[in-house]
Structure formats: C-alpha cells, structure tokens
Amino acid sequence: METGTEVRVRYGTLHVRDIKGRLRYRDPRDGQPRLGHKDWTWKHVDPVTNRKPGFTAALTESIRTEGFRNPILCYAWDHGVYAAMGINRLRAAQRLDHPEVPVIINDFSGRFAHWEEITTLSQAYGKFLDEPITINFREDGLTYSYGINRRTVGECGPVKGDEPFVIRYVDDCPTEEIIWKLVRNPAYGGTPSGHPKGYPVIPFKEYETMHVRKIEFHKALEEDIVNNGVRNPVIVQSLPAGLSLQFGGSRLRVCKNAGIPSIRALVVDYTDRWKDRPEVTPENWKEFFTDIPANFEFNDEGCDYHYALERRRRHEYDSAGFDWLNGEEPEWLKTEFGWLYEDS
Numbered sequence: 001m002e003t004g005t006e007v008r009v010r011y012g013t014l015h016v017r018d019i020k021g022r023l024r025y026r027d028p029r030d031g032q033p034r035l036g037h038k039d040w041t042w043k044h045v046d047p048v049t050n051r052k053p054g055f056t057a058a059l060t061e062s063i064r065t066e067g068f069r070n071p072i073l074c075y076a077w078d079h080g081v082y083a084a085m086g087i088n089r090l091r092a093a094q095r096l097d098h099p100e101v102p103v104i105i106n107d108f109s110g111r112f113a114h115w116e117e118i119t120t121l122s123q124a125y126g127k128f129l130d131e132p133i134t135i136n137f138r139e140d141g142l143t144y145s146y147g148i149n150r151r152t153v154g155e156c157g158p159v160k161g162d163e164p165f166v167i168r169y170v171d172d173c174p175t176e177e178i179i180w181k182l183v184r185n186p187a188y189g190g191t192p193s194g195h196p197k198g199y200p201v202i203p204f205k206e207y208e209t210m211h212v213r214k215i216e217f218h219k220a221l222e223e224d225i226v227n228n229g230v231r232n233p234v235i236v237q238s239l240p241a242g243l244s245l246q247f248g249g250s251r252l253r254v255c256k257n258a259g260i261p262s263i264r265a266l267v268v269d270y271t272d273r274w275k276d277r278p279e280v281t282p283e284n285w286k287e288f289f290t291d292i293p294a295n296f297e298f299n300d301e302g303c304d305y306h307y308a309l310e311r312r313r314r315h316e317y318d319s320a321g322f323d324w325l326n327g328e329e330p331e332w333l334k335t336e337f338g339w340l341y342e343d344s
Helices: 053-066 087-096 122-124 202-210 213-230 249-257 321-323 331-336
Strands: 009-016 019-025 040-043 072-077 080-085 100-107 132-138 141-144 166-174 178-182 200-201 234-239 240-247 262-269 295-299 302-306
Touching: 019 072, 019 087, 019 240, 053 087, 053 122, 072 141, 072 202, 080 141, 087 100, 100 141, 122 132, 122 213, 132 295, 141 295, 178 202, 178 234, 200 202, 202 249, 213 249, 213 321, 234 302, 240 302, 249 331, 262 302
Parallel strands: 019 080, 072 100, 178 240, 234 262
Antiparallel strands: 009 100, 019 040, 072 080, 132 141, 166 262, 178 200, 234 240, 295 302
C-alpha cells in the first residue's frame, strides 16, 4: 500500500468524513497490511470511546463554544487521510457534528498541493493557539507533542500531569544500579515499579535472555566503548522501584560486561534524586549527544529516541546509529544487519 516517499507539510481545513481513521502501530501477528512507509496500520475512530470523562467533557465544551484552538495532525496517501495526533479532538468533532476541522497534513499523495505549505517552525507554531512543547520536521513530515509534565495540554488549557517528572542529563549514572528493564507489554509480566501508568519492570538480566544477541556487533561496540567511551545517552527511568532502563540495552549490557561503573543517561526522574543535574529540554537535548538521532521526541512519559537499527522499527534507518564505525563496513554489519542491504 506504499505510495510516494516525497512529503510536503500542508495546512488547511478538512471535513471530518474525509479523515478515514487513525494511525496505529501494526502488530505483525494480526495479519494487517503495512500502511504507507512505516510499520503502521489504521483503525476507525469511534466517537463513543470515552476513557477520560472529565477531560472529554471539558474538551467537547471548549470546541463547542470556541471552535478548534489547535490543528489535528494527519498523514495523506493515495488511499486516504489518517489522523496521527489530535484523536480526542477528532472524536469531539464527530460527536458535535462539527463539519470541518483544521489540520496539518504530511502529504505523500499530492492531493493538497493547493493548500498552504509549512516550511518553517515559526510558521508551524503560528497554527496553534496553545503552543506544543516541541515541533519537529522529520524525513516523514512534521510532528508535535504536548507533554503531560508541562503546563499546557491542548484545548483544555493549563493542566498538570498526574505524576510530574523532570528529564535530567546524568553523565555518571551508575550501571550497577540499573537492574530493571521497564516493560509495556503485559505478556512479559513483571514486578510493580511505581510508574504512574502501571508499567512493570523485569530484571535486566532476564531481559537480556529474551533477545537474540548480535555477537560480533556487541564485541565491536564493547571495544569502541572501552576505548572511546559511550557516545550517546541511554534512557533511564528513576522510579520508586529503582533505576529502570527504557532504551539503550546494548550499551548498558556492554558497560556491565566490561565493568564500566557509569553510563551517560537521560533520566526521567520521578524521585527528585537527580534534581541537581541539568534539565533536558526541547532547546538543549541535542547537546547531550555525539550522534544526534533523527527520531527524538518528548512525550507524556518523558522522552524517546532510536536509530531504527532493527528491521521492525517504526522509522527509516538512521545512519547516525553507526557513526562510531567511522565509515567502515565490517563483515558483521552485512551478516548481523543484513536487512540494511536489502532492496527497499
């Protein structure tokens, strides 16, 4: 179902009936076809869904009396338009029979060439009455985020997150204290962690055994880290249960195996343990990386990034993830990451 790969970011208004559904990540086990250029599929938007009645009522009343304060984010391919962000606003429009909604569209179809094109951050921010904490232009268009740890969340105005956290940069996070791996898949089971969303943790050693190791890759990575240090931070959540890894398992594994006592980390701190360390913000996050990832976002759980080095990743491969190879292509890259050499 993939169409073009060239994208233009457009702004305009669209009838709610022209938005076919909402995007979601595809589970390869459910047999649904891949949508577009990522591992996405879609589902219909149900206007009756109401998991947060108070929020829904306030949002619906705001739209009824004020109209839309902020646009919905959509993607357009030849086969349809799909909402990616602003799903609650879309549901409210459906309930209110609100015919047209403002949208920012990452247009792969060319259908919206007559709409205003957005090419700058200032132009993008100008489409919002309530500014997101971050707006990014990426290889697949524009994305934005309202984090629940910030003071503004969409149409409902100032609110405060249920569990405030601050993201800190810690250049000497103790590796021996990171004994947990945060998990979101209920199939893993796990131990209560104190995370506000109820995510459990499993022992990091147990997590290691769940994944097939790329032996030569890890040997090369260990040699580089021992000789040159850790180039980019892992993500750690500081929870009541202790320090839990969110992302960066290979780097942490290598440091533990090599007896390296500390690692660079972006710490999502729910405990105030790291309050004396510098805060990570949309303005300064790149300062903490040697190899700046193309896929970095702030979200309602802290932050997330990756280099898409696995076949099933949700973004295109980011070559910055292998910048530590200095342009070399060792044999293990072809044998253990062979999909990088496959025709797309």
